[in-house]
Amino acid sequence: MEQQILEKHKFQFISFIPVYHKHGRRSPVCINNDSHLMHITCGTAVINVDGKSNRLHRGAVVFIPRQTTFVMGMSPDSEMLNIHYQIWLRGGEFLDDKLCLPYVFYPDYFDSCEQKLRRMMLLSENTLPNMMQKASLSYDIISQHLSSCELVKTHRHVIADKIDQVAKYLRSDDCLVYDIEKVVQLACLSKSQLNRRFKQVFGISPHKYWEQQLLRKICIKIEQTQKTFTELAENFAFSSPYYFSRWFKKNAGCSPSSFRNAPTIY
Secondary structure (H helix, E strand, O other): OHHHHOOOEEEEEEEEEEEEEOOOOOOOOEEOOOEEEEEEEEOEEEEEEOOEEEEEEOOOEEEEOOOOEEEEEEOOOEEEEEEEEEEEEOOOOEHHHOEEOOOEEOOOOHHHHHHHHHHHHHOOOOOHHHHHHHHHHHHHHHHHHHHHOOOEEOOOOOOOHHHHHHHHHHHOOOOOOOOHHHHHHHHOOOHHHHHHHHHHHHOOOHHHHHHHHHHHHHHHHHHHOOOOHHHHHHHOOOOOHHHHHHHHHHHHOOOHHHHHHOOOOO
């Protein structure tokens, strides 16, 4: 059945991203619109997908279907090589919506995959020849995973379009203030319906999700710029530096200055 369903399909390579987390802090809730495969090539990690937690070490491959929420924490000096892609079946539906790889697996051919991933890292420039080589290498790796693993039928909740739009808006750079009326209007749902359906997908309320995304943006600014905390408070629409500092400590577990002295790479 698996071979038949994959006889005719369309593949799109989206990106290849090496990720390094030097401080092991857990990331906020993440979601990608495309499928991706994360290869743990150094260190250890913990990932929670659909409420199930898995401990990972070198040699693990983590499969995240499109529109699936997850939280990930990585040990110091760990490395993850991440392929983003899409596969459509002959009828136009996404492969992930029908059949899935296991969320976590340890292929015995991992070393050969890592060699291809390292070759992809050398193709740093986004020229057409390099992109074609990256696409070819990623397709080889993904095809090997699909042919070597037993695919399972998908029994997951695919995010409804309206909830997806709400999540995209809450993640956007324009959403610096949580406006429940605007969010409800975007979802075309009542407040109670929105909260219930959003929690079904993300496990948290829209407001908490917005706070986590705002925290992520602020952490990146603290890490990548030398802006003062007064400037950051103004940039992110806080009423005062004092309120900014209190909010940050409540959500990050440390003060902005402590975070700057030991930043986390998200």
